Amino acid sequence: MSENRPRVLNMHKLLEPGPAVLAETADIFQYPEGQPLGDENIARAAEGCVGIVSQLMDDISDKVLSVPGLKCVSNVAVGYDNIDVAAATRHGVMATNTPGILDETTADFAFALMMAAARRVIQGDNFVRGRHFKGWAIDMMLGVDVNHATLGLVGIGRIGRAVARRARGFNMRVIYSDVHPLLPEVEREMGVTRVDLEHLLRESDFVSVHVPLTEQTHHLIDAEELALMKPTAVLVNTSRGPVVHEEALVDALKNHRIFAAGLDVYEKEPQVHPGLVALHNVVLAPHIASASTRTRSEMCAVAARNMVTAIRGGRPANLLNPEVLSVRP
Numbered sequence: 001m002s003e004n005r006p007r008v009l010n011m012h013k014l015l016e017p018g019p020a021v022l023a024e025t026a027d028i029f030q031y032p033e034g035q036p037l038g039d040e041n042i043a044r045a046a047e048g049c050v051g052i053v054s055q056l057m058d059d060i061s062d063k064v065l066s067v068p069g070l071k072c073v074s075n076v077a078v079g080y081d082n083i084d085v086a087a088a089t090r091h092g093v094m095a096t097n098t099p100g101i102l103d104e105t106t107a108d109f110a111f112a113l114m115m116a117a118a119r120r121v122i123q124g125d126n127f128v129r130g131r132h133f134k135g136w137a138i139d140m141m142l143g144v145d146v147n148h149a150t151l152g153l154v155g156i157g158r159i160g161r162a163v164a165r166r167a168r169g170f171n172m173r174v175i176y177s178d179v180h181p182l183l184p185e186v187e188r189e190m191g192v193t194r195v196d197l198e199h200l201l202r203e204s205d206f207v208s209v210h211v212p213l214t215e216q217t218h219h220l221i222d223a224e225e226l227a228l229m230k231p232t233a234v235l236v237n238t239s240r241g242p243v244v245h246e247e248a249l250v251d252a253l254k255n256h257r258i259f260a261a262g263l264d265v266y267e268k269e270p271q272v273h274p275g276l277v278a279l280h281n282v283v284l285a286p287h288i289a290s291a292s293t294r295t296r297s298e299m300c301a302v303a304a305r306n307m308v309t310a311i312r313g314g315r316p317a318n319l320l321n322p323e324v325l326s327v328r329p
Contacts, residue, residue, distance in 0.1 A: 006311050008051040011042070011058050014076070015293075018053075018300030025308045026051070039063045046070060051307045054082065057269075060095075062087040072310035076303040078102060079240060081213045085321050092327055095320040096306035098299045100158060102290035107162030109289035110208050110238045113262025116283045117234045118206070119143040120260075123280050144205065144232050144259055146170050152204030154197065154220070155211035155239070156182060163208055164192055175200055178211075201228040206236065213240035223248035226257060234260045238289040241266040250275035253282055264289045 008026040010019075022028055031045055039061040046052055046064060051072040054060055060073050060083040072094040073083055080097050088095045116122055120141045127133055127141070151167045153160045153176040164174045168191065176182075177197045187193065197220075201207060207229065211217045221235070222245040229235070235258060237244050246267040252258050254275065262283040266272050269287065276282055290296060306316040315325065 006050040007048055008053060008307060008311075009042075009046045009049045010053045011037075012055050012076075014053065014300045014304070015297045016300070017297070018076075018304040021301060021304035021308060022053070025311055043067055050311055053303055053307060056082050058082055060084065060088075062091075065091045065093050072096065072307055072316070074303045074307040074310070074316075076299050079212060080320060081240065083320075089321045089324045089327065092324060094310045094316060094324055096303070096310070096316045096318045097320060098302045098306075099318060101298045101302060102295050103158040103162045105292045105295040106159050106238055106289040107166060109264065109285075109291075110159070110163050110210075110236055110262075111166050113236045113238065113264065113283055113285065114206055114208065114234060115146055117236070117260040117262040117281075118146055120281075122283050144234065146172070146206070148172065149205035150175065150203055152176065152195075152200040152207045153178075153192075154200065154207060154209045156192070157210060159238070160208075160210035161190065163210065164190055172206075175203060197225070198228060201225055202230075204233060205230065206234050208236040209239045209243055211239055211243060213242055217243050219243070219245045221245065221249075223251065226252040229258050231257060231259065233258045234262065236262040238264045241269050246273040246276065249273075250279070253279050256281075 006026045007029055008022055009029050009031060011031045019028065029049065035041055037058055039059045042058060043064045046067045050069055051074065053074050053076065056077050056079060062084055065084065065087045070093050073088060075083060075097045078097055078099045080095065083095050085095050120143045124141055147170045150173045153164060153174065156176040156178045167174050174192045175195050176192050177195060177200045181194050220243050226248055249261060250273055253261060260281040264285045264287055272284065276284060306318055309316045
């Protein structure tokens with residue numbers, strides 16, 4: 001390592017070619033394995049570094065962003081609710097993310113959760129592995145059909161639109177709710193109809209959540225919203241855990257107010273509500289919606305390129321706070 005080369009703190013493992021891209025411009029300092037991820041520890045580790053390559057579990061707070069000499073925080077994710085972007089701007093630090101790369105992969109997984117929950121795939125797998133399968137029965141593990149059902153998309157950004165495209169192959173009727181409506185011609189082309197959230201919850205056989213986590217979307221799906229859903233409906237969440245009130249979801253599933261759920265994210269991740277673990281009518285995945293080798297590798301590469309561009313004095317392609325360019329020295 002050279003004293004003249006800039007230093008970058010890498011918080012977690014990166015897949016190639018991310019490390020190689022970074023190494024062309026900077027010396028990489030790895031956050032100590034097993035070290036708690038509190039902002040004080042991150043700030044201490046970042047001293048002397050011009051950049052931090054972070055992931056969603058990292059608390060990039062005002063304390064971290066005030067580290068002298070810090071130029072950029074590059075998040076290996078589309079979401080960035082772990083970064084205090086306003087504080088980054090105040091301190092002249094660029095914040096970046098990796099949008100667009102994982103849309104199709106995440107949409108694939110949302111559909112996988114939808115189908116697994118609707119057709120009781122995990123429950124069936126456990127049934128067979130437990131040697132309970134004694135032969136075919138006409139009423140064994142009855143599920144609900146995906147084909148020709150109504151799909152409600154809560155949020156129709158890039159991933160929501162990708163899910164809508166997949167729904168066409170299943171002859172599904174697609175409705176959506178979003179504070180930012182699609183253009184009428186886009187709605188016609190995609191075959192989707194905008195409705196309010198209450199209408200969506202009442203009408204949908206499947207509800208798939210695709211909104212970012214904000215103050216407005218925290219517990220967007222709570223007991224009141226779950227009570228509007230059909231008893232045969234399936235809820236899928238691949239966005240952010242706190243968008244769905246887990247305690248209310250446990251109650252709805254336990255009392256069969258909805259048929260099933262498929263979850264990839266959790267309210268207090270990595271903790272999972274014990275009530276969810278105990279239920280058979282929910283499919284639980286460990287935040288792997290974007291976990292294909294190709295997608296995760298490209299996410300790491302884009303995050304590295306964002307960092308390299310910032311270090312070299314350029315404007316990263318995925319800059320979250322462009323206003324920072326006018327306040328930086």
